[in-house]
Amino acid sequence: MKKIIFSSLMAIAVVTTIIVACNKDVEGRTDNTPALNPANIDLNAGAWRPILLTGPAEFAVTAPSATTTPDYIAQINEIKTWQAEMTGEEKRIVKYWSAGAVLRWNEILRELVAKHNLPPYQNADGTYPFPNANNPLAYPQFPFANPPYAARAYAYVSAAQYDALVATYHYKKLYNRAAPYTVDATVNALIPKSALPSYPSEDAAVAGAAVELLKLLFPGDQDYIQQKAEEHKRSRIIAGANVRSDIEAGEALGRQVAQKFVTRARGDRAGAAIGNQAQWTQMETDAIAKGETPWYSLESPRRPPMLPLFGKVKAFLFDSLTAISLRPPPPPLVNSPKMKDETNEIYGFIKNPTREHTRIVHFWADGVGTYAPPGHWDAIAAEDFITKNFSEVRWARNLALVNMALMDAGIVCWDTKYFYFNPRPTQLDPNIKTLTGIPNFPAYISGHSTFSGAAATILGHIIPEKATQYNAMATEASLSRMYGGIHYRADCEVGMTVGKNIGDYAVQRARTDGAE
């Protein structure tokens, strides 16, 4: 007894010491990412096939002034002045942004999605308000960055950054202005030195493209976005990577290229994706006319379906007829024994969930207040790209391929969901309680499965040695929706197949864009 008491006293003392003494700061996985130092600088990326640009020289960039001019020397002196007295904050931003422009802007975008991925609260009369892009700060704030909205946002930003960099690299090779630390040996390179010409700045082009698109996508967060862009540009001057004219030319080019994407986004039919009451009712009526049980919202009060016309949005990797041809055959009839079996299977999963299943459900849930499933795949992609030492332009190209696949997967998936308007398991069996929130749209096919199938396929092409792992992750993401009680097996299995088919379009593009 005495021994027990003594050891419990000791245990209390030890645990207390550990807890009180411990450092609580949480380090993010990419906080200490080393500076980008590509194995191959991809000097010829100006010849890669752009997405919307007619060619790399569609937007003119004037020739830079010579490095012997007073103008240039003044810009070199600006760097030297920064470097003479660096604050801790200046060192921090140099380190932060040196990890890669595409990486950091993708992380910022994921943050904005997570911040805005919140369904609006209902009105007093039980209807729901919709965010208004023209008044983004009023409740409900614009946007509601739900999964389709997020997929589209990631795709546009990534694709615009890629095109901006193709143009940037074209002019880099054309004008061949060396980096400041190469021109003047007394300029410190606070980042790894590179043979890549510095005019126009690739970092500024990435930032400029992001800023232009984020005005459209997250109009209420301009102060934050502008502050990040200013910080980013300043960090490159402080680092000795660029002079001010490199930055200005890169930013202007990035913005111009992004405008093409903004114009496309304004006309891609996403603005009409919410639909209206007549269209929502029509979907229900159509399902009933087919002899089916229509989906209904399981929220209280019933919420209008999430972006029911998102399936009509213009895809990046194929035309609208192809999008429709990718729609899978119908799910099992609601009243069929097959559907009954599938519903029972889901009840079996949620009746007494294991801790491991709960972990899988929560790991992949990516629901309210998160960066959504496409953001999760971006995180997976980004953390693997870090290990590959890609050049900035290859980062952009690879992430654009992933995000175009994800957006197009969203389009085909949403088209399928609203074409069949199939109920969720809990609608057919209210005893099915779920381990995560039930998304407010029809079941067939699973969004997670479609997104994951597409992302794993293109990622497996980009990093072939991990293809098996990506497939295993996609399968787990897909199964998580069954374990969680929110999808039937058919939703998940067919969703994966459809996703892989869409991923193949991205692979096809990857093989022919000149980068391989």
Added chain:
Amino acid sequence: MKKIFKTKTIILVWLPALLMANTVSAQTDIDAIMMEKNAFCVGPMYSYSSWKKYWEGTLKRENLNLGKVSTQMFGLMGNYGLTRKINLLFSAPYVKTKASAGTLHGMKGIQDLSLFVKWRPFQKKMGAGKLSLFGIAGVSFPLSNYTPDFLPLSIGLHSKTASARIMADYQLGNLFATGSATYVFRDNIEIDRTSYYTTEMHYSNEVEMPNASNYNVRLGFRNHRLIAEAVYNKWTTLGGFDITRNNMPFPSNKMNATTVGVNVKYVIPSLPQLSIVGGFTTTIDSESKVLGKIIDSRNVGQATAVYGSFFYVLDFSHKTKSTDKPAKK
């Protein structure tokens, strides 16, 4: 025998009425009752707490997709008298949660083990009454790998904690007053996700848990047979963030709650080793600007709870054994 039951009292208090499972602990650690040397008091306890309304930040609301969120707790608690001045305490609950509306699945499991050392270095007659001072140290840690990241249906926050408390008690005849202040260190936790958003993005599965403070005041009647007391408790999270509009709660939210309640403990005259304990507590709210600021409820459910328990005293001391026949185990 008299000596034993005089000192064996266990009184429960309601601790933080969190938005999550409202955790009732075997809080003899927060009252002024000490067990006699070598006496061991142990017993099961049950509590039921529920709320319909909660504070989303400071906004009080209901949620039609949760309905009534209820928490049942089955616990085992004990208190051992190492000496008359030093007691050791433990509690281990099993918790089960449920939402009456919506589709979310309840959770259940063994929650956290709490251990306390309670030390009474000072006790003196003062005026007509008696003043006692206490120092209490405690730790708690999860007994299972339940997830904290499914609030409000998680069974706990899964944080290892260490707490330090000072407490004073004054007894005048059968009347008493006890006051205490506690600082709770909370260790960071890990969740199943690889990123989460608070007021900014975190690319990690580790969550920084803010520390907390707790103030507790108890007033009432106390003699060898009966304790009846009113309890005021104020739990404040020192840091953390508010739930944003229509968002889900998160373990590192700034959870603040002020509760009031009553406890009664009665010793069975025919079987003085056995005592029955019961109580009721509720999270208070105020529309008044001044009072509302003091109460400052945030990110918690407005929970009401009832609990009941009984305790049995086992005496391990040879000295008293001879005078205390029923104590045999």
